[in-house]
Amino acid sequence: MAHLAEQVRRRETRAVSVARAALERVTNGDDHLRAFQEVWPQHSMEVAREVDAAVKAGTHLPMAGVPIAVKAWGRTESTVARRLLAAGCVPMGVTSVPSGRTSWQTWGTTARGPTRNPWDGTRSPGGSSAGSAAAVAAGMVPLATGGDSAGSLRIPAAWCGVVGLKPTNTWLPTSRGDGLGAQGVLTRDAGDLVTALDVVLPEAGPWLLADTAPAPRTAVWSGTLGYASVEHEIAAVAYQAARRLEGAGRLHLCTEPVVRLDDPSEVWHAKREAVSPPSPPRSPSSGASPVRAAGTGGDDAAAAHMEAVLSEVDLVLTPTTPTPPHGHDGPGERMSVSLTWSFNVTGHPALTVPAGFTTDGLPVGLQLVTRHSQDSVLPAMVSGVLA
Structure with missing residues (x-):
């Protein structure tokens, strides 16, 4: 381009x-x-x-x-x-x-x-x-x-x-x-x-690419963010992509801290519906455990937890979606947003890049999340390796 x-x-x-x-x-x-x-x-x-x-x-x-x-x-x-x-x-x-x-x-x-x-x-x-x-x-x-x-x-x-x-x-x-x-x-x-x-x-x-990037970053892998239901094959493909980034010297995967967020459904909808109507339709139930009710600081708690995690590591890596693409009849009860909308609530920058393919030949994404306003480091983590 x-x-x-x-x-x-x-x-x-x-x-x-x-x-x-x-x-x-x-x-x-x-x-x-x-x-x-x-x-x-x-x-x-x-x-x-x-x-x-x-x-x-x-x-x-x-x-x-x-x-x-x-x-x-x-x-x-x-x-x-x-x-x-x-x-x-x-x-x-x-x-x-x-x-x-x-x-x-x-x-x-x-x-x-x-x-x-x-x-x-x-x-x-x-x-x-x-x-x-x-x-x-x-x-x-x-x-x-x-x-x-x-x-x-x-x-x-x-x-x-x-x-x-x-x-x-x-x-x-x-x-x-x-x-x-x-x-x-x-x-x-x-x-x-x-x-x-x-x-x-x-x-x-x-904005940085690999040839101008700083030293390798520390990262922690989370396959579920603590609440999402993720298909095994999707998580495996995304995790192998994370390992490829580590093998290329872009990052070092740590085992801690553990990322444990609450399902943001209620908080997300409360924020969405606080603006003027028409309200968007609610997503199908995820079958997740109960979440914090609106007004109890769920969004602040999620942001605080992410800030605590990102004070110890530079990046959080997850699959971008919990499932492969659904058919034209819809996702059913599957929550396609379950690994993405937490970072709409917390505001953190998030990049998705191609991670590989399922056995059916469908693309899988790897999501990289970093600290607020440090968006510019994300392309350098993946350029020449995954994207």
Whole structure:
């Protein structure tokens, strides 16, 4: 992605040529995938021509000509999209999100039907940033915008085998005002992620890759966070990815401290419903043990526990999801958000990267969580090894 932008800046290629090629990929692939709710051929070419004119006039555009997809919730008006467009990106269209007709949000819808997972069309890509993850995974675009209030960027990134970051909640909060979410981006690898974040979140940088990373970090593995029900194969694949990072010298896995959070369901819903209606539908029951009631400090307790853990180690590693992608009929009683939404409550930055595959060939994600406002170290932990 950085090389593509450099070629456009040097006028070795033109943004209109890049946009035309991306539109062709979308046209050829999206009838099957249904990642896009809207495709903008005319608008894309107009923006690309403007980028070429700006480059010719000597304007520096760090992401000149890079094709992007924008999530339907926020579209080009979201903070992350506006920053990318100002840097020279060219929008191809709007990606799918859930319709709101179900209590589960790990899917996407279009007028042509549900969005398909690029790895297995009978499966969901996750959500709510469903089409964004699918479009990046299928190679239609190298970059897409997303948002994450319960895992809705990290879950589709994990299920589609791409990279996704939920920043520290206060960096780029979502528009709902409940304090649970942050805007982010999805990319194919850590290098592209850093290229995008240099533009989207320069205040959180400098963003690091392996060749500029500090000494290896300490990390603790938690397969369940103390409460989640996680399929054995998912946990095993994610743990082996963590071991690969250790073998590459990126981190040292410690056996302590033990991460024991409470299921955040009640706290999450209390915070969500404290803002204006309409309230989102509740997720299916997880079958977990009772949790702290709203107003008893459950969110503060979770944040305090994470701060205590992260005072002893630099990172907490978990699977990103407890299960593989579900079918288009939904997750049933399975809690797809069970390993992600704790960090929406606590606000910690969390990165998901491809960990490997199940025996059925479905992607598995590894989640890396670190201290507030230390987001910039996360890409360096995985670049060149997992992403």
